[in-house]
Amino acid sequence: RKEVEQDPGPFNVPEGATVAFNCTYSNSASQSFFWYRQDCRKEPKLLMSVYSSGNEDGRFTAQLNRASQYISLLIRDSKLSDSATYLCVVNWAGNMLTFGGGTRLMVKP
Amino acid sequence: NAGVTQTPKFQVLKTGQSMTLQCAQDMNHNSMYWYRQDPGMGLRLIYYSASEGTTDKGEVPNGYNVSRLNKREFSLRLESAAPSQTSVYFCASTETGGATSTIYFGEGSWLTVV
Numbered sequence: 001r002k003e004v005e006q007d008p009g010p011f012n013v014p015e016g017a018t019v020a021f022n023c024t025y026s027n028s029a030s031q032s033f034f035w036y037r038q039d040c041r042k043e044p045k046l047l048m049s050v051y052s053s054g055n056e057d058g059r060f061t062a063q064l065n066r067a068s069q070y071i072s073l074l075i076r077d078s079k080l081s082d083s084a085t086y087l088c089v090v091n092w093a094g095n096m097l098t099f100g101g102g103t104r105l106m107v108k109p
Numbered sequence: 110n111a112g113v114t115q116t117p118k119f120q121v122l123k124t125g126q127s128m129t130l131q132c133a134q135d136m137n138h139n140s141m142y143w144y145r146q147d148p149g150m151g152l153r154l155i156y157y158s159a160s161e162g163t164t165d166k167g168e169v170p171n172g173y174n175v176s177r178l179n180k181r182e183f184s185l186r187l188e189s190a191a192p193s194q195t196s197v198y199f200c201a202s203t204e205t206g207g208a209t210s211t212i213y214f215g216e217g218s219w220l221t222v223v
Contacts, residue, residue, distance in 0.1 A: 004151070043199055043214035044152070087151065096167070097212060099144075099151040 006100035021103045023088030024070045032091040078107045115200045115215035122190040130185040132200030141183035145196040190222045
């Protein structure tokens with residue numbers, strides 16, 4: 001079993017739709033959680049950190065469920081520019097960040 | 110702002126050849142990392158350097174060596190390239206440890222071993 005698992009997708013949604021991704025992690029001692037965005041043939045970039053109380057940044061909402069060991073990312077009012085791969089990232093040991101395989105999102109006109 | 114710069118961007122090697130990927134950051138970060146990314150596998154940590162003068166193995170270190178030349182530079186060397194090392198390599202850096210600091214990536218190096 002992978003330490004951090006994501007549905008690879010692709011998720012194909014129309015513009016304006018709401019879409020949600022989940023990411024499960026195996027280590028209950030995990031401390032920090034992040035969502036990164038990666039465009040095709042580009043480097044990953046931080047989208048948002050995920051806090052225990054949940055957090056929102058514009059159209060993006062991240063949630064953490066420690067009991068079930070998953071984090072989620074909700075995107076409202078999808079834009080064409082949201083098309084990308086979304087990487088779930090978990091830290092449980094100092095400098096070691098573990099990345100999920102990514103979920104690909106394609107927003108269609 | 111340059112951020113994290115890595116070279117070369119593209120490279121084709123023959124099996125058994127050696128090469129070094131170069132990485133430099135201009136953000137005065139303490140920690141630097143080398144990852145590889147393969148389809149469906151996510152990014153996997155090869156080596157990291159928590160601070161100048163230290164290096165540690167990550168998840169997939171076999172076949173690689175690293176040098177933290179100074180605070181700015183962290184190089185990755187393939188001594189005898191194998192087709193299994195065909196991948197996209199990303200250098201990254203953080204101010205402190207990865208737990209609380211944003212990790213910044215270079216643009217990637219596409220390596221093909223034939």
